[in-house]
Amino acid sequence: MELAEFRAGLDAWLDEHADGLAPPSRETTLVEDMAHLAVVKRHTFDAGWMRWGWPERVGGLGGSPLLRAYLGEALTLRGLVEPGIYSMAEVLVPTMLDFAPAALAAEMVPLLLRGDETWCQGFSEPGTGSNLASLSCRAVRDGDGWRVTGQKVWTSLAQFAQRCVLLARTGTPESAHRGITALFVDMDTPGITVRPIGAMHGAEEFCEVFFDGVLVPGERTLGQEGQGWAVAMDLLPYERSTALWHRAAFLQRRLADLVAVAAPDSLDPDDVGAATELLYAFRARSRATQYRLAGGDRLGPETSVDKVLLATAEQAIFDLALDGVAAGIVGGDDTTSSKWRSQYLYSRAATIYGGTAEIQRNIIARRVLDLGAEA
Ligand SMILES: Cc1cc2nc3c(=O)[nH]c(=O)nc-3n(C[C@H](O)[C@H](O)[C@H](O)COP(=O)(O)OP(=O)(O)OC[C@H]3O[C@@H](n4cnc5c(N)ncnc54)[C@H](O)[C@@H]3O)c2cc1C
16 A cells, blocks of 8 residues: 555544544543553554554555554544554564564564554663663573573563563673573563552653563574674664654644643744754654665664654753743643643653663764764
C-alpha cells in the first residue's frame, strides 16, 4: 500500500471509530493509559493498520516503514495514545527482526504489536547508564540455557511487561563491550522481582528489576553469545530517532494548546517562534531519517542528532509552558494544570532517556564528525 492511500484510509477509519478509540477520561493514570493503549493497539491491529510497515514474517502486512510512522503520528495527534508508552514497539521490534531466532520473532512480535503484551528494555544498571559496556548483571551457562543474576534500573514499564530484552555479562568482568549477550526473558520466570520507582512527574513509569538465578532458555539468546553490544548498537539508533517521530505530533499539539490557553502577554512571541523553529527542525530531521530507513539505509550514530533536536525542542516548548500557564504548573490542582505540570517535569527527562544529551554530543563529535577520541 502507498503512503497516500494509507493516510486517507486510516484517517477515515479513525474518524469513523473515534468514539471507540477515545481515552476513558481526560485525567488518566499510567495504569489506565496502559490499558487504553492495549485497546487501541488491538483495534488497529485487527483492522490491519498496525500491521502495515512490518514484515509478513512477524505478522505484518509488509509495505514501507513510513506507513507505521504515519499511524503513530495520527494516533498521537488525535490524543488517542500517550507518545512515550506507544513507542516501545518502534524501539524493540526492529532489533527482534535483526537478531531474534526467526521462530521466536514470528511468535512474539505480533503479541506486542496487537497490545496483548508489553515489553521492556533492561539495559541500565545502578552503576551503568552512559557507560553501558561496564554492565555487571551476569548470565552464566546452565545446561543449554543461561542463569541470570543481577539488577537493572530505570526499566520503563517493567511492572506491566511480559518480556524483557536484557543485556547481561557473559564474559569476564573486564571483557567490557565484548563480553555482553542479549537475552529475551519472560518476566514471569521465577527469581525476577520488579519494584516500581516513583518519578517526579507523578507516575511510576520505570522500575528496579532484580534477577536472582533466573533461568533463560538458550533459544532466547538474541544473536550469538558475546554479540550483545551489536544488539545494543542496533537498537539505540531506533530509540533515538524513528521511535521519537510521533513525539513531534504530541509536541505540536501541546504547543498549539499552549498558545491557545496562555495568560495574556505571558508568552514572548520570539520565544514561541524559536520553539516552533526547534520543533520543525526536529520534524525535518526525523522525516529525513524515516525516509532513509524506508529507502533501506541502516541507522547508526547519526541518529544522535535526531535525539538532540527532539530533547531541545521538547524542553523549549515546556519552558514556554512555564511562562504561559505558570500558575497552573506551579500550584494548580485541576486536571489541566496537573497535566501541564506532569508534562513539564517529564520534559526534563528528554535529555536523559535513550542516552543523555552529553553522550549524544560525544557520539556526534567522535563518530559522525570524526573529531577524535576521548582524552
Ligand atoms: C524516563 C526514563 C526512562 C528510561 N527508561 C529506560 C529503560 O527502559 N531501560 C533502560 O535500560 N534504561 C532506561 N533509562 C535509563 C537511561 O538510559 C539512563 O538514565 C541514561 O543512559 C543515563 O545513564 P545514568 O542515569 O546512569 O547517568 P550517568 O551515566 O551516571 O550520567 C550522569 C551524568 O554524567 C554525564 N556523563 C556521563 N558520562 C559522560 C561522558 N563520558 N562525557 C560527558 N558526560 C558524561 C551524563 O551526561 C549525565 O549528565 C531511562 C531513563 C529515563 C530518565
